[in-house]
Structures are given as structure tokens and as C-alpha cells.
Amino acid sequence: MQNLPHVDETRGKSILHRIWYSIFRSTPLPATALDRSQAVANNFFLHIHSAKVGERTLRFKTTLGLGLMTFFTFIILVVTGILLMFYYVPTPEQAYDRMLDLRSAVFFGSFLRNLHRWSAHAMVLLALLHMMRVFLTGSHKAPREFNWVLGVVLLLLTLFMSFTGYLLPWDQLAYWAIVVGTAIAGYAPFVGDEVRFIMLGDTQVGSEALLRFYVLHVAVLPAVLVLLIGWHFWRIRKDGGLARPREALAASAAASIPVPVPVPEPKDGDEPRNKDEPKDGDEPKDGDEDGGDGSKEKK
Amino acid sequence: MSKIETPDFERLPVNPDKTYGLMCVVPTRTEAVTIETEKQVLSWPEGLLRYLLVFLALFVVLSIISLVFNAPLEEPANALHPPNPAKAPWYFLGLQEMVSYSAFWGGVGIPTLLVLLAIAAPYLESKPGGEGVWFHSCRSAANWTFLTIMGTLGVLTLIGTLFRGKNWDFILPW
């Protein structure tokens, strides 16, 4: 092993210390600027985030916290969704009865189902609002075009996620929404009927459709969503953080497009380069509007 | 590495086996995303505390909603009796409203165009300016176009949600 700092620091300390540092690689409650930067950089979940952010980035007015909230609803949905899976059976005979069970016989089931359902609605709403925020602040423009495209795809996935979840209770609301929704898909030119047939696995909504929607809802779409959300966050850093008003930028060349500049001489107060992002330059000032996946590590 | 003066390794002793840094791969020049113009704060704790606040607020609001309103559960699915009206989830009611005029254009044509338009938006709006500012005057045309589209969808959604009753007839919600 190389002589990493914590190895030195913990040598001869208690086993608890050693376990802590074996996991987190930084002090539990970092108080100094260095420790705090380390805490962010050394953490699997936080390292996607820069160690420092612009003050403006954190201002509520800048983003209204919408992207972050969308992400948090997704986290809530994943947790409640996994719990609900323990009592759900994706068959037409059982699905509805399981809903009734969740409402009556399963302890805490009613609240979890409510939370899942309302969070799903909230996620769609928040994603839409987030999209509006991004557009209205011009944050989709170069160099952030592709992240906007990712965002559009994420929005569509969110809608599809919500739609597939809609069928699972197998009640009238679900059944007819799916009948109508898939019939709309059937109007797609040339491939419509095929697409509808493949979506339903049958000519009409039945047990095959329920199973397919279930698999999409609990496995395929969440996996794709997680992947794309990660990409979305990573792109925020790569694209230079939140969009800033031009007036706030130096009038010089490096406006919004990364341009090669000479390595500046290190000055006092320089930040440590993030280890994973050597290209970020000496001053990682990329704020992070959405990179909050570290909340669970926070406390 | 050679260009950077050897720092104080009191706390983080350098690994003697290490002979290169990634920066060395880049000859003489490196890329900076922007030039620092604003005040920076440490994301731990300033950022994370705010994230925590947002999360807690969101969770509290959703919990209260879940406590007060039960998730809807209607009759068991019955392929023989469509409810009247059979409505999709609210976010598709704009679509359903359009579908009630034309199945292809409302359900496939216009939505596809809108998605393509959304994807193309940043490429269409290529003139720089107005980034990071709410309703910047130099982007008013784009903003108004966007708001008009979203507003139209919103109005359609509202009509589909509130103003449509049995047999998809117009009704007043009050």
C-alpha cells in the first residue's frame, strides 16, 4: 500500500477510527476547508460534485431547486417502489387484491403507496418545471445543448415511467388509461400496430401487458433513468456548471466555451484539482445545480 | 508536475513511487472552463446543507399530501365497462384533449413534432446571449415561443382535466 494520509493518521488509533477511514477516507465532521474539500472529493457519491461552488449557484432564485427536487422525488420513488414490490404480484388476478391488501392488511402499506403515487405525480410536475426553468434562463444554449437533450430524454422517460406504473393497480383508471394510451401509440405511421402489439404482448390489454409494463416499470426504465441521471449530472460539471450571465464572466475570451488558456501560476487560495477531473483547470468553479446525490452521505 | 512548485507536504506526503501526474500528459497548455468571476464557497457544508433543506422540505410536503389524500383506487379493471369519461393521468390529458380532435395528429404527429422541436431547441437558438438570466431581453422571442407552447399544452391539460365530463362533453367543474 501507498502511504495514504489516513493510513498514517490512523496508525495506532482505535479500531473504530480505522474502520471509519477505511470506508470514508475523510474525517467525520470536516471542519477545515481542506478536510471539507476532501470529504467531497473522496466520497463515491459526492465526488461528481466539485469541492467548491459559486455562491450564485446556491442561490435559490437561480434554479428554484427544481432539478434537485426532481432527483429527490426519484430517490423517494425508488425507495418506496422497492418496498411496495414486496407485496405486489403482477397478474390480473392478484394485482388489484394486492392494492386492497396494501390499503388494509399490510402495516404501513397505505402510506407507502400514497407516497409512491403522489411522488410520481410530483416528479412529472417538477421535471416539467425544471425544463421550463432551464429554458427560461437560457441554460440550454451552447455549450449545454447536449445536456438539454439528455434532459428531454429524461422527461420522456419520466412520463413513460409514470405511465407504466399507472397500469399496475389494475383498476379501471389504470386499465382504460392504458387502453387509450396504447391505442394512441397504434396511430404511429407504418409501425403503429406493431409497436402497440409489442407493447401489449397481445392484441388487447391483459396479463401480458401487465407483466411487460411491470418489468419496464421496476427494472428497465429505472436502470436507464439512473444511468441517464448520472450522465446528466456529470454533464453539468463538464459543461462548466450552471449557466452564468455573460456580464458575470470575464470579458475576455473564455466566455462560455472552454478554450485553451495557459496554465496560470498558482496563487494563494487556489483550490485542489479534483482528482477525477484533471481537465477542469485550476479553479473548479463549476457550480452544480443537480449534483445532490450526496445527501444521504451528509449526516 | 514540474511547472508547479512543490507544495508543503506536511499533511499529505507525496508518494515516492509516483513519477508523473496526469497534467503532464497535456503539453504546456491546459483548458479552463471559465475564469473565476464570482465568489466561491465550499460545497461542504454550504451546498450540501441546502440540498438537505430542499430534500427535507420536499419530503415533508409529500408526506403531508400522502397523509391527507389517499392514492386513488377505482373499481377493479373491467374490460366490458369503460368508465365515463375514461381519463388518462393528468399529464396526458392535454394529449387526450388533442386526440379527441384527431387521433393521429393529436396523439402522434404533434407530440413527435414537439419532442423534436424540444431536442432541436438549443441548436436552433444558436446565437449566444442571455445564459443564466431569467427572461433575458435578448431571448424574449424564444422565451415567448416556449411559453406559448407550454401554455397551450397547459390550457389543453386544464381543459382535459376540469372541463371534460361524460362522453367527453364540455362541462363546468363547479
Next chain:
Amino acid sequence: MSEGNHGNQGKLSKERPPQEGGSRRRFIGLATAGALAVSGGALGLMAAVFFKPRVTYGPPPKFRVGKPASFTSGSEIAYQKQAVLVRREGNRFAAISTKCTHLGCTVNATDIGFLCPCHGSTYDRRGSNVSGPAPSPLLWFQLSLAPNGDLVVDKDKKVDPGTYLEIQA
């Protein structure tokens, strides 16, 4: 990987930032942590109880076997599905598990006790393991009387071997 950037880290200030109202801040921090721990704990606890089903769909552990009078004295009636044998001796009733304590085969009741067909364990009439690989006696379950006079076996409640329910019939 992590060594590449050591170069700059030394430049970071190692002093603690000046604290405004240190003790107040600490109190708030502790209170917040406490409140979050309490709510998180409560939610976690409820989520944990969530996993324990309050109803099951298999054969119910608590089942009725009819009126005591329907058992003749000295009878032993085996309930295959529930793997329970109900015995009447005089006015005393008992419910004995017929599940072998070795590996769970169903034992057969005989005149002299119980025999396990799988690995040859034998038990006496009281259910005590006599020979074979069985490590412990057969379980005895609680018998009780429902208000309408039915005998109820509750497989969730074990009683000491030899515990009989006495009913003045």
C-alpha cells in the same frame, strides 16, 4: 489515482474558519441531527415492520378442529395439512406436532408413539425422542376453546410437552 493532484492541496487553509456563535451552532447541529435521527428511525422502524406480514395466505396457524364432543375418548386425529395431531384422553385434550424435529418429515402415529419414515427417528407417546437422529421432542401446541365451543389449535403458541387442556364436557 488520488496522488496526481497532491500538488495543490498544501495550499488549502488548514485553519478552521472563524466560527460565529460556536456553541449555538453546535446545539442546532445536534438538535437537527437528533430530530432527523428520530424521524428517520421511526420511518425505518415502520418500514421494517412493513416486512412482517400481518396475514398469510397459506394454511392458517390458528385453526378450528370442531367441538370437543366430536372426539371420542382415546382418539388421535391427525390433521395432515397442518401437521398436527389432536388427542383426547378422558376430558383432556392436546395438540401435538407431527413434524419430525430432525428434518421436518411428517411422522406417523402408532400405538407406541411416533415413527418418522424418513430417517427412522422414533418418539414415545408423549413425543419425546427415543431413538434415531431426532434432536428434540415433538412440539406441543396450545389448545383453547372458542366462545362457540370449538377447539382451536394455535401453532404459533408452543406449550410444554404434557400440557393438556381440561374441558368439563
Next chain:
Amino acid sequence: MQIRIAIIVIALVLVGVVAAIGLRTTSEQWHGYQQRYYKLAAQRTDNPAVKKAVRSAKLEIKQDIVKDFGKLRVDRCRTCHTAIDDPNFKTDSQPLRTHSAMHPHPFNEFGCTICHEGNGRGLTTADAHGTSHFWPEPLLVKPYIESSCVRCHSAPYPKGTPHLQRGERLFVQYTCVGCHTIQNVSRGKLGAELTDVGNRLKLKTIHAKIIDPKADVALSIMPTFTMPEVDRIDLVVYLKSRRGRAIIEDPISYRRHNKKWLATAAPEIPVNQTAGQNAFDRRGCLSCHKVAGTDGKLAPELTWLGRLRRADYVAEHLRDPRGHTPGSSMPTFYMSRSEREAIALYGQSLQQVSVPSQPAEQYKLLCVRCHGAKGDGKGLIAHNLVPRPRIFTNDRFFNWLPEQRAHTAIREGIAGTAMPPFKSILSMDQAKALFAHVRSEFIRKARPIRKSKRVIEPAPYGYSSAASSRGKGVFLKRCYGCHGRLGDGRGPNAPAMVPRPRNLRNHGFFARLTDARLYESIKYGIVGTGMPPWDMLTRNQRWDLIYFVRLLSKTGPAVKKGGQ
């Protein structure tokens, strides 16, 4: 610092919210019921063993899983209704009350919802009793619970089901059998099939549909029967009990039984007046028609049927009412020829009528039921008649109508409609006086409509299929908007029109109509109705149209020649 304060505030709110969640999650309605039961049960029992068992009982969800009867039932009713098998709770109020001893079905073998319906999985009152708008099977209470017996006990129904048995009789009595099919019971083809209506509709819906058939389906043709509420309840009990194949019946014997039933011919009866009267009563004719004091308030009065219609007319009408009088609301009953003839024979005996001398009294006796006391065409039964009765207040029409045609209509009736010929009741003079009365009473504006000289151009050629198909072309261009593509008087404009456009397929009506009158109607229109004068058509086009109408109504030479 502000942010930290905000966080602690919201964290404290969270503690409160979580406490509320915890409270909601851990406090359940049934806890209280079970606690009360255990306390009372221990007090009331004398048996020490029971006392001990009850004292040590803990709160739990009690459920009965029943797989034997159709679908899987998970009934948790005993969680609240803990006392149903405890004989010490006979006089308590629900939920802690002993189940009535009348039924020999042990609840652990049958469950509860098989008889009581409701949501067996629910654990709150609203949920379990299915009072929510969304639960398809709300709890059945007396007397509706009788309908559940039929799940297993097919006819003859068991004791203790008086409402069910009466409902079965009422289903025939109110002639429901005429329109509705229930497999192995009735063969009506006009209304919805009711074989499994008990599975499909809630009590409330069935009830509401009988009270007002048009409330749910605006264009329903089912008439609104007047019946006392007790009858309606029993009918609902009977209808709720219709659940298709009973659980105990295996599919094969059900099909065998059904096949046999389908092949059963309608019973023959002797063709005489007494048998006819019996059939007339048994068939429930009076649940729609009126004879003397008994009035179903839905169909024409038959008190003097023998004076108006001949027996063969009645028998033919019974055989196929809607074919005979297109648009009639009367269903086709499954009757043998002998039964039809016997009823027709009985109809001939209905002669009793004492015609008052005053035209006003005559109008009250003979005309009010259809044309209405105010002459507005809104008589008691008007909405069941197709075409609707003439509206006397339509002064434009009646000022245009030649007087003599009105007199003929009274005396001869109007074929193909409900207007009967009164010639055996009213003399020509009486008819004239009656119409004079109608004119003075209702037709206010005596403003004669100027009649131009009517020129009826003679037919340039006779009927040919080429001519009628040319007529069809004109028809589809000019006439379909009102008369409908099929010529059945149900064009897209028809619903808004008063009077409705004529059904051009009404054989009876058009058989009486001369070509000349058809030509006149087309050329000059019919004043006071939606029929405009078709001036722009040529003579040949008009005749082509007439030939097409002849074809539609099967009154043309083509039919006589055995053409189309």
C-alpha cells in the same frame, strides 16, 4: 446560519409529520372493536376454558380464505365482527353481534362475502362495506341479501326468500320478459341481456335504471314503468340474483339445460276466450295497456279493442309488433300461434264503451291518452308512440290539412301508426263534430293558408328498378338529412324536428297512400312540418322518388311482381 435554522425548523416539522404517520399507521378501527369484544366475552362466558382463551387473546387480523366457490375470497370481516359465532352477543349492536342462526353455512367454510358481498379484504367500515363509489359490490342488506342465495340454490328458491320469489313473478308481470333475455328464463330481444346483471351492476344502478331508464342512457327505449316501491325492491332483489351460471352448476349441465330450454317451443293453449283472458293476465299486458280501471299508463287503451281492431289484426300485431307497426314500443313475446289467437279472441270481447254525446267528452274519452288534454300531443302515452300523435296546436298544419282528411283519419284511423279507426264508435257526423271541437278548442289561428292550384303531373313512365335507383340517387342527395340514409325517418336532423320525419319504410302507412298524394307532398311540401316544397326537382325526379319510396315501403309494383 439561516440555512441551519431553516433545516432545524423543517426537521422539527418532520418529527411532527412522522408522528402523525406513526399514529395513523398504528391506530386501526378494529383494535377498539376487538378490545371491547374480549372484555365483554370474558365477562359473559361461564366456561373457564373460554374465559382463559379470551383473556389471553391478542389483537389480530382474522381472515377466512375460501377457494371453493368461484373466485378466491379473502374475508377479514371477523376482524371487526368478532362475535359472530359467540352465542352471548345476540342482542348487541353491530359490529359485535351474533350472526343469525338461520343459515347453515359455517363462516370458515363459506366466508362472509359470498352472501353479504362487500370488500372482504377491507379493514375499515367504509372500505369493507364497499360504500365507496368505486367498489362494485357494496354490502347487501335485507332484503337484498336474498339475491345471494341464488349463487348456489337455483330455482325453486329456498325458504326465507319471499322477496326473491315475488321478484321472479314480477319480472313476468311487468312484461320485463318481453324485452330482456335471461338465459333459461326469458327470450326478449329488445333490451339488454340480464343473464348476469347481478354481477355487472350495483343494486343502486339497477334500482335507478328501473326508476328512470333514461337517466343513464339518454336514448334508452325502455319505458318508465309505474310501480309501487315494494315491487321495485323485489324486482331489484330478483335482478341482483341473476349471476349467470350458479356456482354449484357445472358448465356441461348448464349448457345442456340451456340447449334444451332454447329448443322448447312456446306453450300451446286452447283457442278460446277464457284461455285468452288467462294468457292476457299472465302475460302482464296490463302493466302497459289500460282495460277499464287497470292502467299500465304506457300503451293504448284496450277497453274497447273489439270495436276498433279485428282479431286477425291483433294476432298479427302480437306476432311481430314492430314489423306490423314500425317503431312500436311493444316487444315480441315468445308465444305460440294458439296463444296469440286466443288473446286476439279475448280482445274481440272487449267491447265496452259508452260514447258520450258531447264532443268534448268524446275527446276526453278517446283522444286524451295520446293527443293530450291540451291538444299538444303530450298525452300520457305519447312518448311511447312512433310516430308521435299529431299536435293539434300546430295550426299551420291543421289549417293546411283538408278537413275531409281529418274526418277520414278519425273514422278510418291511420294505417301503420297507433291511430285506430273509430268508425264503429263514432258516426261520420260525430267524427265531424269531434274534429270541429278540436279545431275550436286547440287550433287557435283560423288563418287559412292560401293554396295554390295543385297540379299533379302524371307519371311519365311506370315503375322500374332503374327508376327507383335514380330515385335513390335523388333521395341520398336531398332527403337523407331528415329521412335518414335508410329512409327510416332517423336522419341526422330528425331528433330536433317536430313532428318527426316520416318513416318511409312503414308499409302500412304507405300502402294506403296514393301516388298522387305522395307527388303532392313532394312537390308542394307539407305545411306545418319540416317537409318543404321541392320545387327544384323535375317531374321525372319526383316520380323516381315515389318509386324509390314504394320500394322502401314495399308497396310498389316491384313487390307485387316479386321483384326486389
